[in-house]
Amino acid sequence: MATVGERGLIEHIRRRLPPPPPALVVGIGDDAAVAMVDRGTLQVLTTDALVEGVHFDRRFSRPPDIGYKALAVNVSDIAAMGAAPRFALLSLMLAPTLALDDVDGLLDGLLEVAAGSGVTLVGGNITRSPGPLVVDVTVVGSVKPRRILKRSGGRPGDSLYVSGSIGAAAAGLGWLRQHGQLGSEVPDDPDLAGCVERHRRPQPRARLGALLGRTRAASACMDLSDGLADAVRQVGEASGVGARIAASALPIHPGAARWFVRQGQDAVQASLSGGDDYELLFALPNRSRGRLRLVERQARGLRLTRVGELTRERHFILERDGGTEPLPAGFVHF
C-alpha cells in the first residue's frame, strides 16, 4: 500500500464509483459528505476511526465477499426499520500486506450490494493498520415517520412471519469449518453449496422491509442477524409479550436440514439458533392479512412463512411433536 498512500487510494476508490445522484451535494474528497434528503434539508455524514492495529479473518471469504457482507448487514438493519437505505460510509483499516487487488475486491462486493439496494457510497475513512483488515460501514437511510417498523410494536395475537429460509448461513459456516479453504472444493450437494453462499453473501431484504413499511402491514420487525430464536425473543421482550413458535412450520433450508442431521445435530434447534441469515422476522396483526397479500404479490417470489404468534404470557415456547419446550437462545457473537 505504501506505493499508493491514503490519498491515492481514496482517489482510486472515487474513480471506481458510479456517477453520484443529484441529491449528493458534496461527495468523497471533502471533510464530510453532504446529501439533500428532502427539499431544503441536507444531511452531512462523516466517519473516522482511532485505530493503530487491527486484524481480520479471511480464511473462508474472499475480499469481495467481505465487502459484500459489510454493506449487506447494514442494509438489512435499515430494511428491518421499514426504511430505504440511501448513503453509506466506509471505514477501512488496512494491513500493510494487503494488496490493492484485495481493496478492489472489497469494493467490488460492496458496490454490488450498493447498486442492488439503491445505496450511494458517499465517504469514509482509511487508516493504516499494522495488523490485518477491518471494514466498518455506516448506512444512512430515510423513511416517512408513520412507516417505521420498530421491534416494540407487537401485540398478543399477532402472527409471526419470517422471510426466505433459516439455518443456511450456520450450515454453510459449519461446512466451511470442516472443509473450507479458499480455492478448495465446494459442497457436492447444491443445496449445501447454497448454504455456503448464504454465509458469504446474505441477501438483505431491502425490498421486503420497504414494502412492510410502506403498506404498514407489520406491527414489529427485526432482522435475523443472531438467528430466529433471538429475534423472536427480542421482538417479544421489546413489545412486552411472549411467543409460541411451531417447529413444523419453520422454513428450514433443505441443505441446512441435511447438514445438521449429518452432524448429529437437532436441525430445528440449530436452525433457530444459527446466526447470519439476515432474513426478516415481522409481526402481523390479524387486520393486516389483506396488506400481507399485497406485500407478497410485490415481493418477487420471496417466501413469507407464518411460524407462530405473539402471546400475552411472557414465555418463549417452541411447540414440537405435540409437546412444548423453551425456545432456544440466539447465536452469541460476543
Place this chain on the structure above:
Amino acid sequence: MATVGERGLIEHIRRRLPPPPPALVVGIGDDAAVAMVDRGTLQVLTTDALVEGVHFDRRFSRPPDIGYKALAVNVSDIAAMGAAPRFALLSLMLAPTLALDDVDGLLDGLLEVAAGSGVTLVGGNITRSPGPLVVDVTVVGSVKPRRILKRSGGRPGDSLYVSGSIGAAAAGLGWLRQHGQLGSEVPDDPDLAGCVERHRRPQPRARLGALLGRTRAASACMDLSDGLADAVRQVGEASGVGARIAASALPIHPGAARWFVRQGQDAVQASLSGGDDYELLFALPNRSRGRLRLVERQARGLRLTRVGELTRERHFILERDGGTEPLPAGFVHF
C-alpha cells in the same frame, strides 16, 4: 467482558446516556436509530463492522482521552463543513482483556465531547475482538444548503485564516514519545503540558464552523487533521489556486516553539507539518471582512490569525526572512 456480554454492555451504555432529545424517534436498542431532522423528514442511522481481531495503542492516552478524541475528530470534520453536528454512532471492537472500567472511561470522554457540541449518541455496534480495541465513530450533522463550507470555494486574493494555534499536538506527541508513560510526570513547562493536552484532547471548533457557515463569511474551510501545510494545499488544489503563507504570521503555540527548538527542529516547518491540531483553516474574500468581525465577536475569545492568501499561480509558497521556499507537505498517517 464475558460476564456482561454484548447486550448487557449495550444496556449498560444506554443507562449512562443523558435523556434523548425529542427529535430522537428511535434510539439505542433497535436495528437502527431514527431521528427527525426537519418536519416530516426522518433520518435513519446505523453502523456495523466486520471484524475478527483488532488492536489499539494505549501507551500515551487513557480510555477517556481515546473516547474524547474519537468523537472530537468527527465533530471537527462536521464543523469544517459549516454544519451543526447532531447524532453520533459508536462502533466499538473490544478486546477480551478490556475492563468494564475502560469502556466506561471511553464513554466518559466521548460523552464529554457530545455534551459540549450538542451531539446525541444514537446507536452503534459492539463486536468482540481477540486483539485490542478499535473505536470507530460516525457523526451525522445538518446544515442549510447555502451555508455549506467546501474546500473548493477559495478564489485568488482571498485571505487565509487559521484558528487558535498550531504545532501543539505534534510537540505534545513528541514529548510523550520521549518521556511519556501513563502515570509518569507531565512537562514542567505549562505551555508544553498544554501541548500534551492538545494531543490527547484536541478541541473541535464546532462553534466557529457553525458561525462561519451561518454568516457565510468564508469561501472555503477545512480542519487541520493533517497539519496546516496540508490543509492549505488541499484547499488550494480543490479551489484550483495556489497560496502564499507568511512564516512570521504563523500562530505557533509557545510550548511547541520551545519544544521544536530544543529538539533542533525548524519550528516553522514542524508546526506547519504537524498533524492532529484540529483547528480550522478558512479562506476569506475581501468583501467578508465585516462578517469576520461579527464571527470574531461571537467566537468567545478564539484567536483567528491571517497567515497568508490564495494566489492565481498554482504554487504553494512559504515566505520567510525576505525569501521564499516551498510550503512543506503535510503529516502522513498512512
